[in-house]
Amino acid sequence: MEHLITAKDIFKIFKRGSEEIRAINGISLDIDAGDIVAITGESGSGKTTFVNIIGSLDNPTSGELCINGRCVFAPGAALTEGELTRIRREIFGYVFQKFFLVPTLTVAENIVLPGVFQPKLEVSDAELDKLMDMLGILARKNHLPWHLSGGEMQRVAIARALALRSKVLIADEPTGNLDSKRSEEIKELLVRLNREQGITIILVTHNHNLAKIGKRVYVMKDGRFIE
Amino acid sequence: MKLSIYQVAYKNLLRRKVRTSLTILGIVISTWVFVTLLGFNHGYENSLNENIEGMGFQIVLTAKGCPYEAATLMLQGGTGLRYMPENLVRSVIDKPQVERATPMIMHAEFDPNRGETGGTTIYLGIDAASYPPMKPYLAFSQGTWFASDAENQVVLGYEVAELEQREAGDLMLLPGTTEEYEVVGVLKRTGNQDDGMIYMPLFAAQKTFNREGELTMLGMRLVPEIDQAAFEEELYQLPDVQVVSMAQVKNTIMGLVSSAKAIVLSVACIAFLIAIFGVVNTVLMSVFERYQEIGILKSMGALPGDIFKMVFIETTILCAFGGLLGIGFSWIFSGMSELAVRYFLPFSPSGKLIIINGSTALFSFIAIACIGMLGSVYPAWRAASVRPLESIRNE
Amino acid sequence: MKKKLLFAALLLGFAAQLSAAVGCDLKDPDRDVKRFFPGSTGYKTAYKSIDKLGGKELLQTVEARLGDKFTGLYETIDVPYTLYTVLKGKETIGYIHGINQKGQYGGLQVFLAYNPQGIISDFYYQKLTSRNAKAMTAPGFAAMFKGLSFADFKDYDPIKHTGIPAGITGEGDDFYATLRAVKKNFILVDIFVFGGKGRQS
Numbered sequence: 096m097e098h099l100i101t102a103k104d105i106f107k108i109f110k111r112g113s114e115e116i117r118a119i120n121g122i123s124l125d126i127d128a129g130d131i132v133a134i135t136g137e138s139g140s141g142k143t144t145f146v147n148i149i150g151s152l153d154n155p156t157s158g159e160l161c162i163n164g165r166c167v168f169a170p171g172a173a174l175t176e177g178e179l180t181r182i183r184r185e186i187f188g189y190v191f192q193k194f195f196l197v198p199t200l201t202v203a204e205n206i207v208l209p210g211v212f213q214p215k216l217e218v219s220d221a222e223l224d225k226l227m228d229m230l231g232i233l234a235r236k237n238h239l240p241w242h243l244s245g246g247e248m249q250r251v252a253i254a255r256a257l258a259l260r261s262k263v264l265i266a267d268e269p270t271g272n273l274d275s276k277r278s279e280e281i282k283e284l285l286v287r288l289n290r291e292q293g294i295t296i297i298l299v300t301h302n303h304n305l306a307k308i309g310k311r312v313y314v315m316k317d318g319r320f321i322e
Numbered sequence: 323m324k325l326s327i328y329q330v331a332y333k334n335l336l337r338r339k340v341r342t343s344l345t346i347l348g349i350v351i352s353t354w355v356f357v358t359l360l361g362f363n364h365g366y367e368n369s370l371n372e373n374i375e376g377m378g379f380q381i382v383l384t385a386k387g388c389p390y391e392a393a394t395l396m397l398q399g400g401t402g403l404r405y406m407p408e409n410l411v412r413s414v415i416d417k418p419q420v421e422r423a424t425p426m427i428m429h430a431e432f433d434p435n436r437g438e439t440g441g442t443t444i445y446l447g448i449d450a451a452s453y454p455p456m457k458p459y460l461a462f463s464q465g466t467w468f469a470s471d472a473e474n475q476v477v478l479g480y481e482v483a484e485l486e487q488r489e490a491g492d493l494m495l496l497p498g499t500t501e502e503y504e505v506v507g508v509l510k511r512t513g514n515q516d517d518g519m520i521y522m523p524l525f526a527a528q529k530t531f532n533r534e535g536e537l538t539m540l541g542m543r544l545v546p547e548i549d550q551a552a553f554e555e556e557l558y559q560l561p562d563v564q565v566v567s568m569a570q571v572k573n574t575i576m577g578l579v580s581s582a583k584a585i586v587l588s589v590a591c592i593a594f595l596i597a598i599f600g601v602v603n604t605v606l607m608s609v610f611e612r613y614q615e616i617g618i619l620k621s622m623g624a625l626p627g628d629i630f631k632m633v634f635i636e637t638t639i640l641c642a643f644g645g646l647l648g649i650g651f652s653w654i655f656s657g658m659s660e661l662a663v664r665y666f667l668p669f670s671p672s673g674k675l676i677i678i679n680g681s682t683a684l685f686s687f688i689a690i691a692c693i694g695m696l697g698s699v700y701p702a703w704r705a706a707s708v709r710p711l712e713s714i715r716n717e
Numbered sequence: 718m719k720k721k722l723l724f725a726a727l728l729l730g731f732a733a734q735l736s737a738a739v740g741c742d743l744k745d746p747d748r749d750v751k752r753f754f755p756g757s758t759g760y761k762t763a764y765k766s767i768d769k770l771g772g773k774e775l776l777q778t779v780e781a782r783l784g785d786k787f788t789g790l791y792e793t794i795d796v797p798y799t800l801y802t803v804l805k806g807k808e809t810i811g812y813i814h815g816i817n818q819k820g821q822y823g824g825l826q827v828f829l830a831y832n833p834q835g836i837i838s839d840f841y842y843q844k845l846t847s848r849n850a851k852a853m854t855a856p857g858f859a860a861m862f863k864g865l866s867f868a869d870f871k872d873y874d875p876i877k878h879t880g881i882p883a884g885i886t887g888e889g890d891d892f893y894a895t896l897r898a899v900k901k902n903f904i905l906v907d908i909f910v911f912g913g914k915g916r917q918s
Contacts, residue, residue: 152621152711176709177625184623195618199333200325207325212624223323259622464790486846487817487824489790495822495846502822508790 097164099262099295100126100149105158107144107318118144119155120318126297128262131289133298133309141318142299143267149297150189150265151182162186163262184213188256188264192271194248196240196255203227203236206254218258230254230284246277253284263295264288270302282308327628331635334608345604346644349690352597353648355590357686358659359583361652361678365660366579369673374568378422378456379541380550382566383414383557403428405536406563414540414557419548424452427524428538429531431496443482445496445520447527456541460516465490465507472523477507481517496520496530512672582667597644598697605637605701609708616705617713626706633702634695641694648690649683741815741826742799744843753830753839754803754811761802765909768795775908782904785875785897789819800909809833814906815843818898821890822846827898829862831906836866840899847891861885867903875900 107119118141126132126149134142147153148160151167160168167182196205203223210216218226227233230250235243243251249269256264266285270278282305288294289308298309306312313320335342385404408425415423427447450470454460468475476496478488483505488494494503503522511517528534544550550567557565609616616629652659656676664670743749750760767775776794780786787793801813812835815828823846830839840862842854852858861884872880875897885896907913 147711180620180623180625183621187621189618189621191618193614195615197330197333197615199336200330203323204325204329204333207323208330208619209622211325211327211330212619212622212628218323220323255622484791485824485844487789487791487819492819493822495848500848 098125098161099128099130099163100124101159101161102149103159105145105148105155105160107141107148107153108156117318119148121158122318122320124149124313124320126263126295128295129289129293131285131296131298131308131310133300133306133312134315135300135303135306135312136315138301140315142315144318145315146265146267146297146299150187150263151179152189154179184259186262188259188261190249190252190256190264190266190269192268194240194245194252194272196248196251198240201237201239202232202243202251205240205251206258208255209259213259216259223258226254226257231280244277245273246280249273249277249281250284253281253288257288257292257294261294263297265297265299267299268301269298270300270305278302278305281305327632328635328639331632332639334612334632334636335639338608341604341607342640345600345640346647348597348600349641349644349694350648350651352590352593353645353686353690354652354655355586355593356689357649357652357678357682358656358676359586359590360682360686361656361676362586362659362663363583364679364682365673365675365677366671367576368677369671369675370572370575372673373671374572378424378458378543380544380568381542381554381557382568383411383540383542384538384564384566386562386564403430403538405533405538406540408535408537410560410563411537411540414542414560417553419544419553421543421545422452422456423540423542424449424456425524425537426453426539426541427527427531427533427536429527429533431531443496443520444518445522445527445531447522447524447531449524456543457516459512461510462507463510465505467521468506468523470523471525472506473526474501474503475506475523475526476503477509477521478505479509479517479519479521480511482520483508501530579667594693598693601637601640601694602697602701604640605633605698606704608636609633609701609705612705613708614713616708617710620708620710620713629708630702630706633705634698637694637698637701638691641691641697642687645687645690645694649678649686653678653683741817741828741843743801743813743815743828746801749828749841750801750803750813753813753841754805756805757803757810758806759804760813761804763800763802763909764797765800765905766795766797767905767908770908775913778913779901779904779908783875783897783901784873791817792819798905798909800906802910803830811838812906812910814902814909816898816902816905818894818901820845820847820894822848825891825894825898827895827902829899829902829906831910834866835903835906835911836864837862837899839863842895845891847889849887849889849891853887853891853895858887862899867907870896870900870903873900 102122102124105119105122106117109116109118120141122145124132134145136142144153148155151162155168157170158168159166159170162182163186165182167179197208200208206223206226207218210218224233227236230253232247232250232254235247235251240248240251249272253264253269264285269285270281273281285296285298286308289296298305300306315321383406385406405427411425414420415425429445429447431443431445450467450472454467463480465477467477476494478486483489486494488505488508490505490507492505494505496503509516522530528536544553550569554565554567557563619629656678660675663675746760746762750757767779771778773794776787796817798814802809803811803813811833812831813828814831815826818825818827825845825847826843828841828843829837830841832838840859845853847853865882869882873882873896874880875893878893878896881896887895
């Protein structure tokens with residue numbers, strides 16, 4: 096069976112003067128639809144760099160990356176910014192530690208914001224209400240972000256990622272700014288999204304409790320998986 | 323639910339309300355100056371044309387040297403007018419090129435009973451048959467013109483009548499004479515030197531002031547088809563006369579005013595540039611502030627063109643709003659601007675000096691929008707160039 | 718070229734506008750105030766009108782006190798009057814006020830200078846057109862009015878020409894027009910300065 100994402104021998108090398116830093120040092124990983132992959136590790140271990148490459152936000156220095164049956168990076172064929180954007184549009188939704196909500200837009204407007212740039216991606220009012228209801232933020236529909244708690248803001252960010260109808264949700268430290276109660280809520284939400292919607296989740300976290308939701312958990316150090 | 327890029331751009335501007343307001347204010351002021359200047363350009367020429375048309379004269383014939391003294395006479399109360407022989411003037415009136423003409427005699431009389439140091443009264447002897455049709459804007463608040471052959475009758479300009487407390491039917495003693503004159507008409511206020519004139523029948527003025535057979539000026543309208551320059555040249559051949567063409571006068575005044583306009587235009591352009599730099603600065607600052615947010619938008623699938631468009635729209639909204647307000651202000655305050663222009667300009671014709679019509683407003687709006695759009699290219703390009711990865715790394 | 722423009726200005730009526738003769742201002746207030754009150758150090762100018770101060774009702778009061786109606790194109794309720802309050806330091810040492818009065822052959826501008834009690838300290842024609850101009854501008858004519866107060870003019874009837882204050886002599890329409898102007902001047906100064914209660918009388 097073809098994997099949703101296939102990463103083979105991925106290297107990411109940064110140069111600082113004459114020094115060569117191997118941020119990703121030859122990682123291979125296959126991710127299937129419906130997976131939950133959790134990646135943990137210390138700061139600077141290369142977790143975020145790796146998911147950025149998988150999520151088409153960055154190109155690797157070498158290696159091969161195929162997403163949804165299309166090889167987006169192969170030797171001698173780096174994608175342009177526009178091409179990467181198109182792949183992101185089709186496959187990925189992102190959730191970051193900071194929520195990056197637009198402060199002047201209401202909760203509902205923030206959620207449908209991706210549709211501004213993808214005209215085909217129209218979210219009907221019913222779909223929007225259903226999504227917000229599922230995430231427990233329906234009552235906050237017309238509020239501005241600064242009225243919300245951190246947990247609510249992260250749920251809005253997740254809703255925004257889901258509004259893209261993404262196949263894969265990349266969550267980079269989604270609970271990094273939240274207390275334990277809110278973190279637990281987000282954890283349950285991610286599990287539910289995977290179980291009920293079949294959304295593939297790639298999770299980067301320091302939080303061991305959150306990492307437990309991973310069907311596969313990888314620990315990174317110095318640009319490699321060590322466990 | 324559908325959100326448009328215009329709504330997003332508009333709401334982005336609401337983030338820093340004070341900064342946005344100040345930027346708009348800059349555009350408002352520069353637009354205001356720009357539109358007012360364009361309105362002035364149009365209005366001044368219009369009024370000047372109307373004034374010259376209203377004079378009814380295309381060409382004025384005077385004795386050599388006279389114009390200067392006539393002017394100083396009015397401005398400084400001096401005397402010493404020069405005169406042309408009436409028969410010479412009559413020969414000009416009979417020329418085929420002349421469609422209509424009206425001879426005049428001007429006289430200044432010192433009145434010792436006006437104030438401590440006395441004052442000068444200006445008389446204009448006119449031909450009651452030919453003068454009024456050439457000055458159609460002169461209207462009466464009381465009475466009417468005298469007959470051409472009337473003796474001891476005068477028509478007063480509004481301010482003279484007010485100063486002398488005269489009404490139609492009253493008697494008057496003219497300074498320097500002992501005869502009584504009847505006021506047969508009082509003119510309405512015109513706002514120009516006509517208000518300060520005492521009009522008398524031509525022959526009576528010549529007789530009263532001992533200037534029989536002499537004239538000061540001849541106002542003429544020419545037959546439309548003729549070559550005006552050639553006719554002026556012909557008139558210059560007459561002994562001791564001077565030809566003042568109103569077209570020349572208009573060109574001279576327009577020339578003088580155009581240098582003033584050039585200065586104001588430069589100032590307006592500088593104000594415009596400053597406003598545009600203000601817009602560029604504001605939008606650029608807001609792009610830098612939203613660096614990460616723009617990166618996230620791109621991670622959500624926004625293409626560089628989408629981001630460019632969003633920033634471009636933000637700038638266009640600023641310029642369009644500021645431009646519309648500026649045009650509105652210039653229209654509402656055109657009366658005030660006109661007062662200021664009248665105060666600062668040495669020569670300002672009567673009538674509306676600042677005319678802001680639809681085409682002026684439309685042209686200004688398009689100009690402002692275009693310049694604003696041009697100014698938005700750099701910030702929009704910077705925003706479009708934001709790489710999502712870099713912005714997220716900055717996290 | 719400059720002179721040619723000047724002529725254009727004259728013809729087009731741009732520059733040579735005569736000062737509007739609304740109300741009655743001193744032609745050269747700095748000089749005139751000093752002449753009436755040599756000890757003055759300054760003056761304040763205030764613009765008053767019957768219309769603004771009391772409207773039709775006040776006009777009727779003024780007409781009743783004057784004993785004559787306001788008539789003609791120029792003697793109207795909204796004519797602005799200029800009141801000069803003359804100062805010596807901060808102290809008010811007098812007032813100057815002028816009236817436009819229709820004469821037989823032209824307008825008269827009758828200015829009166831008052832001491833702080835409202836008694837005439839000087840009389841001056843700023844403008845006069847009259848066959849008797851010579852006699853009326855002679856120093857003796859102005860001197861007749863000095864020291865008079867409103868009480869002296871209270872009984873003057875501008876229509877019948879009766880009740881002329883003792884010591885004032887003259888003849889002709891312009892003489893009577895002058896007396897009317899003086900009485901009207903008194904009444905208006907009483908209103909503008911003393912609140913219209915006839916304090917100075």
